[in-house]
Amino acid sequence: MKLRNVIESPCGIRYVVDQLELQSGFARRWLLDTPMMTSGEHIMACYSVLGRFAEFVNRVEPLFINTLNHKLCGLKDIRTTIKNLYSRSVLDDIELFEVKHLALLATDVARLMDQHGMAGVVEIPALDEVIDILDPDGLKIATFYIYDSYCDQLKQLRAQMRQHPDQQDDLLLQAGELEETVRKDLSQRLHPWASAIEQAQLALARIDVNVAKALQMKQMGLTFPALSGDGTSRYQAMFHPQVKDALAAHGRQFQPVDITFGHRPTLITGANMGGKTVVLKTLTLCQLLFQFGFGIPAATAQIAVKDEIHFCIGDEQSLEKGLSSFAAEMRNIDAVIKASRENKKLMALIDEPARTTNPTEGAALVTALLRVLADKDMSLVMTTHYDIEPGGARCLRVKGFENGAMDYQLVEVQDGEVPHEALNIAQSLGIDSEWIATARTLLESSTTQ
Amino acid sequence: MLPFINDILRYDSLSIVGLEKNTGKTECLKYVLDRLPVQSKRIAVTSIGIDGETVDQVTRTQKPEIVLREGMYFGTSEMHYRQRRLVSELIDVSDEGTSLGRVVTARAITDGKILLSGPSSASSLKRWMDDMKQRFNIDLVIIDGALSRMSSASPAVSESLILATGAAYSANISTLVSKTAHVVDLVNLELTSEDNLRRLLPLDKGLWFIDKDGELHSLDAMTSLAREIHFQGMDGCKTLYVAGALVDSFLEKVRKNKDLKQVELVVRDFTKVFVTPQQFRLFIKAGGRMTVLQRSRLIAVTVNPTSPSGYVLDSDMLCGRLSEAIGLPVYDLIKNKQ
Numbered sequence: 147m148k149l150r151n152v153i154e155s156p157c158g159i160r161y162v163v164d165q166l167e168l169q170s171g172f173a174r175r176w177l178l179d180t181p182m183m184t185s186g187e188h189i190m191a192c193y194s195v196l197g198r199f200a201e202f203v204n205r206v207e208p209l210f211i212n213t214l215n216h217k218l219c220g221l222k223d224i225r226t227t228i229k230n231l232y233s234r235s236v237l238d239d240i241e242l243f244e245v246k247h248l249a250l251l252a253t254d255v256a257r258l259m260d261q262h263g264m265a266g267v268v269e270i271p272a273l274d275e276v277i278d279i280l281d282p283d284g285l286k287i288a289t290f291y292i293y294d295s296y297c298d299q300l301k302q303l304r305a306q307m308r309q310h311p312d313q314q315d316d317l318l319l320q321a322g323e324l325e326e327t328v329r330k331d332l333s334q335r336l337h338p339w340a341s342a343i344e345q346a347q348l349a350l351a352r353i354d355v356n357v358a359k360a361l362q363m364k365q366m367g368l369t370f371p372a373l374s375g376d377g378t379s380r381y382q383a384m385f386h387p388q389v390k391d392a393l394a395a396h397g398r399q400f401q402p403v404d405i406t407f408g409h410r411p412t413l414i415t416g417a418n419m420g421g422k423t424v425v426l427k428t429l430t431l432c433q434l435l436f437q438f439g440f441g442i443p444a445a446t447a448q449i450a451v452k453d454e455i456h457f458c459i460g461d462e463q464s465l466e467k468g469l470s471s472f473a474a475e476m477r478n479i480d481a482v483i484k485a486s487r488e489n490k491k492l493m494a495l496i497d498e499p500a501r502t503t504n505p506t507e508g509a510a511l512v513t514a515l516l517r518v519l520a521d522k523d524m525s526l527v528m529t530t531h532y533d534i535e536p537g538g539a540r541c542l543r544v545k546g547f548e549n550g551a552m553d554y555q556l557v558e559v560q561d562g563e564v565p566h567e568a569l570n571i572a573q574s575l576g577i578d579s580e581w582i583a584t585a586r587t588l589l590e591s592s593t594t595q
Numbered sequence: 596m597l598p599f600i601n602d603i604l605r606y607d608s609l610s611i612v613g614l615e616k617n618t619g620k621t622e623c624l625k626y627v628l629d630r631l632p633v634q635s636k637r638i639a640v641t642s643i644g645i646d647g648e649t650v651d652q653v654t655r656t657q658k659p660e661i662v663l664r665e666g667m668y669f670g671t672s673e674m675h676y677r678q679r680r681l682v683s684e685l686i687d688v689s690d691e692g693t694s695l696g697r698v699v700t701a702r703a704i705t706d707g708k709i710l711l712s713g714p715s716s717a718s719s720l721k722r723w724m725d726d727m728k729q730r731f732n733i734d735l736v737i738i739d740g741a742l743s744r745m746s747s748a749s750p751a752v753s754e755s756l757i758l759a760t761g762a763a764y765s766a767n768i769s770t771l772v773s774k775t776a777h778v779v780d781l782v783n784l785e786l787t788s789e790d791n792l793r794r795l796l797p798l799d800k801g802l803w804f805i806d807k808d809g810e811l812h813s814l815d816a817m818t819s820l821a822r823e824i825h826f827q828g829m830d831g832c833k834t835l836y837v838a839g840a841l842v843d844s845f846l847e848k849v850r851k852n853k854d855l856k857q858v859e860l861v862v863r864d865f866t867k868v869f870v871t872p873q874q875f876r877l878f879i880k881a882g883g884r885m886t887v888l889q890r891s892r893l894i895a896v897t898v899n900p901t902s903p904s905g906y907v908l909d910s911d912m913l914c915g916r917l918s919e920a921i922g923l924p925v926y927d928l929i930k931n932k933q
Contacts, residue, residue: 171690222690240673240699243685291684291704304682307705314707318680
């Protein structure tokens with residue numbers, strides 16, 4: 147599972163990735179191709195590197211970050227050239243230029259990092275010898291051609307070219323052969339460096355990504371997570387960056403949420419517009435950000451590593467597959483149940499399952515789902531509007547509509563009884579009064595019967 | 596040195612555009628490159644070509660190579676760079692690709708020949724030009740424009756231009772003169788007022804008008820191509836602005852509308868005007884006024900009196916008639932070379 151595969155997840159991870167100020171297209175491609183980490187050790191090692199970068203961007207002058215970023219802008223994708231180098235092909239001038247350009251860039255960036263106490267945080271192989279091969283005159287500028295100093299005979303031919311422009315075509319032909327000999331020689335001498343050059347390219351991409359992540363943490367107010375060893379994840383003041391920014395654009399504030407969940411299934415109930423879906427989105431987002439090594443949108447976070455993350459949001463219709471929203475949802479949840487039997491550490495976040503069918507069967511499906519998943523080793527968080535028997539599930543409720551305002555905090559309750567606030571909320575939205583009043587009458591007559 | 600070489604040096608970009616194949620655009624580029632002071636100015640050359648145009652699509656003749664002089668910078672595709680016939684030093688390889696590979700930028704170490712095929716769109720060309728100015732302190736960028744792609748000559752891209760016309764455009768002197776004069780008229784459209792410029796420049800699409808009280812309104816149609824355009828509430832309107840293409844049918848509607856007798860019709864620049872000489876003349880005759888937000892400086896018009904079919908017009912007569920019609924000197928570079 148690569149970042150590329152989850153980028154369109156409805157949890158909104160694209161927003162966070164798109165907000166990264168990456169300098170090079172290569173770093174973006176590299177980032178999208180990074181696999182999701184499923185080892186706690188690996189994840190924490192990444193955060194330790196990111197921690198050094200966070201400290202670094204806070205410590206150095208913003209002007210220096212600009213200088214560094216300006217350099218990183220020059221990072222190009224030269225994987226084809228590197229492949230040719232590995233396979234002992236003769237590189238052409240453009241490819242030799244690319245190698246020289248990268249070697250100079252890597253050396254420059256390594257020097258900048260060293261100067262600011264970041265030596266070895268991301269290992270950049272030394273490529274001085276590569277530069278020497280491609281810079282025979284020691285000019286240290288990122289330009290390239292088959293220099294006169296590679297070959298005396300070539301030098302003479304070129305001098306003749308200037309003196310006898312009428313013979314240029316013939317002289318060019320002769321020079322061309324000599325140039326090709328030089329290219330062969332250069333390619334041979336560069337071949338042993340292929341791996342170091344490849345490593346340097348990746349190192350620069352990692353630096354680009356880490357600087358961007360560190361700056362983003364500062365800008366969005368993200369935190370470093372701790373690794374949870376007991377399978378339980380705990381968040382304090384968790385928020386969804388995209389929703390927060392959208393609210394801020396309308397002059398409103400996002401109310402952060404505290405939540406803890408783990409081995410026991412967690413059932414979230416609450417009024418409409420209570421932010422239940424946003425909680426699930428944010429939990430999914432945080433889990434993905436954690437396993438791809440980004441800052442976490444919360445005040446504090448302690449997160450358990452999972453092998454698979456399933457986010458089932460009910461209203462996705464699969465038009466291409468010709469499935470209705472109900473069928474698409476059933477298949478998604480089915481995948482969760484199947485995966486739960488495979489001895490994997492799972493996290494499943496299921497938003498209002500079976501919401502589009504009749505309440506009798508819907509409630510039965512949800513109750514049954516809870517029972518089926520209850521004894522599996524998984525973190526399950528599910529929202530619902532149905533009044534169901536929670537079984538062994540922990541129940542959280544959105545505080546809800548109080549004094550004319552929505553309180554999005556989650557409180558632990560003993561049973562899964564759902565709040566009956568839909569009519570009040572609809573009324574506060576200014577929905578047609580005849581409709582609401584009629585509904586009220588119907589409700590009252592059904593309860594008195 | 597013919598006078599227009601000095602004119603060229605007053606601008607930091609020049610586009611050379613041929614009105615038809617074989618109107619001598621390449622001759623003109625050669626002529627200019629041969630005469631520019633390479634020692635005192637940093638000069639870069641590129642092209643906005645039909646992708647893959649190594650062989651002339653119309654006449655099946657080989658696309659001509661350009662002779663560069665030592666010290667000149669140039670941008671071309673990877674493929675054409677590999678076919679170069681000069682010694683040159685690579686200074687950049689762009690991320691943007693064309694159908695002939697990425698655009699590479701280099702500096703000529705010796706004189707020699709190169710096929711030019713630069714960035715493939717006006718916007719990537721503009722980026723390349725800005726990059727040349729900022730990173731390599733280039734004084735003048737010269738663009739070998741493509742047939743039927745005026746976009747490179749747009750003032751949004753280059754400050755000045757040279758038009759190449761000739762017998763290939765029309766074998767009849769009168770027709771050639773009037774067709775060329777029409778293009779020159781469009782290039783020379785006056786700039787609009789400072790006030791209009793400030794208000795209209797940010798609007799890059801749609802149709803807009805400024806009413807008699809100076810209020811800016813949008814017309815409901817998005818482009819001048821729309822079949823139904825209602826000029827309502829426009830009595831006494833001073834300015835009508837077409838951000839996109841201006842076409843015949845729209846110009847005719849404006850001309851025939853009584854409320855718009857006094858209107859100043861503003862277009863973005865001459866490359867957005869797609870009206871026939873007839874409609875344009877009728878509009879001007881009826882007292883219409885057309886202005887632009889951005890203007891390129893027309894440096895010269897050059898002619899090639901020889902058509903690819905072998906027909907040769909009288910060079911002196913052609914230059915004389917054309918010069919009279921457009922009020923600018925006209926040069927036959929091939930004849931003057933001999």
